[in-house]
Amino acid sequence: MNPGATGLFLDRDGTINVEREYLSDPDRVELIPGSADAIREANEAGIRVFVVTNQAGVARGLHSEADILAVHRRLEELLSAQGARLDALYYCPHHPEFGPPPYRKVCNCRKPNTGMLRQAAETYGIDLASSFVVGDKCSDIETGKNARCGTVLVLTGYGRTEAPSCTADHVAENLFEAWKHIQKIIQKRISSFSHGS
Numbered sequence: 672m673n674p675g676a677t678g679l680f681l682d683r684d685g686t687i688n689v690e691r692e693y694l695s696d697p698d699r700v701e702l703i704p705g706s707a708d709a710i711r712e713a714n715e716a717g718i719r720v721f722v723v724t725n726q727a728g729v730a731r732g733l734h735s736e737a738d739i740l741a742v743h744r745r746l747e748e749l750l751s752a753q754g755a756r757l758d759a760l761y762y763c764p765h766h767p768e769f770g771p772p773p774y775r776k777v778c779n780c781r782k783p784n785t786g787m788l789r790q791a792a793e794t795y796g797i798d799l800a801s802s803f804v805v806g807d808k809c810s811d812i813e814t815g816k817n818a819r820c821g822t823v824l825v826l827t828g829y830g831r832t833e834a835p836s837c838t839a840d841h842v843a844e845n846l847f848e849a850w851k852h853i854q855k856i857i858q859k860r861i862s863s864f865s866h867g868s
């Protein structure tokens with residue numbers, strides 16, 4: 672039986688692109704250097720790449736779901752200009768305490784819940800136990816642990832502030848360095864498999 676593919680689950684703000692508080696303007700999307708290279712190399716290695724992002728600014732009435740989609744289009748445009756591609760982008764617009772229904776909701780998609788990862792796993796045949804979560808917040812790392820994925824905290828975005836209070840499997844300077852670490856783990860798996868050990 673096919674054990675399922677490896678997935679790379681990436682937080683968006685502060686991980687792929689520069690953190691801007693409640694980013695809603697496509698013109699303010701700016702890639703962190705090396706992000707596109709990391710994603711392109713993962714694409715080339717046959718790893719599915721997903722964005723999983725909490726966007727409670729919707730529940731808080733700060734921006735709309737249309738704004739999120741516009742930001743995602745811009746993000747994909749900037750990545751595509753460097754040959755990188757996202758397999759899917761998932762977002763949670765909810766908040767448990769703020770805003771009107773349907774956005775004020777205790778949902779299963781808001782990180783550190785695993786709803787977005789499980790949806791991707793089902794749609795794309797991803798094996799979460801062999802997959803990785805990369806993010807700049809402890810909630811990203813908790814999401815990964817909750818889904819039994821490997822976890823890497825990046826020191827971009829809120830990473831430096833968050834680092835003392837969370838226990839990721841690995842800490843990396845940025846997404847590109849996080850990918851280099853993950854790539855080594857994947858290569859090791861492949862070589863141990865092909866050597867039959």
Ligand SMILES: [Mg+2]
Pocket residue numbers: 682683684685686806807808828
């Ligand atoms: Mg973030």
Ligand SMILES: [Zn+2]
Pocket residue numbers: 763764765778779780781
């Ligand atoms: Zn949600």
